[in-house]
Amino acid sequence: MVTSDAPQYLFDPNKTVAYCERCGKDTVHHLSIRLTSTADGNEVAPGNAKFAKRPVRRTVCSACETEILHDR
Ligand SMILES: [Zn+2]
Numbered sequence: 001m002v003t004s005d006a007p008q009y010l011f012d013p014n015k016t017v018a019y020c021e022r023c024g025k026d027t028v029h030h031l032s033i034r035l036t037s038t039a040d041g042n043e044v045a046p047g048n049a050k051f052a053k054r055p056v057r058r059t060v061c062s063a064c065e066t067e068i069l070h071d072r
Contacts, residue, residue, distance in 0.1 A: 018068075020061045029059035034069070 013031075020027045035053045057070040 015062075016059065018059060020064065020066060022064045022066045023061060027064075028062045029068075030062060032058050032060075034058040036069070036071075 016029050016031045017026050018029045019025070020029070033055045034057075036056050037053045059068050059070065060066070061068075
């Protein structure tokens, strides 16, 4: 996958190339981590509510700015 003439952004840990459905092609996505809280209390006991937040990878297409959350 990695070629010797790969663009520099491939080595930026905060950017990744992924397929964007809106663009219909592979584009550069800005990568970040976001903490989300589980909306429904079924998964978490009341006393553990503060542990309900979990990190998910969030990518934003640099071309059309579509945000995608990668849950697990
Ligand atoms: Zn896009």
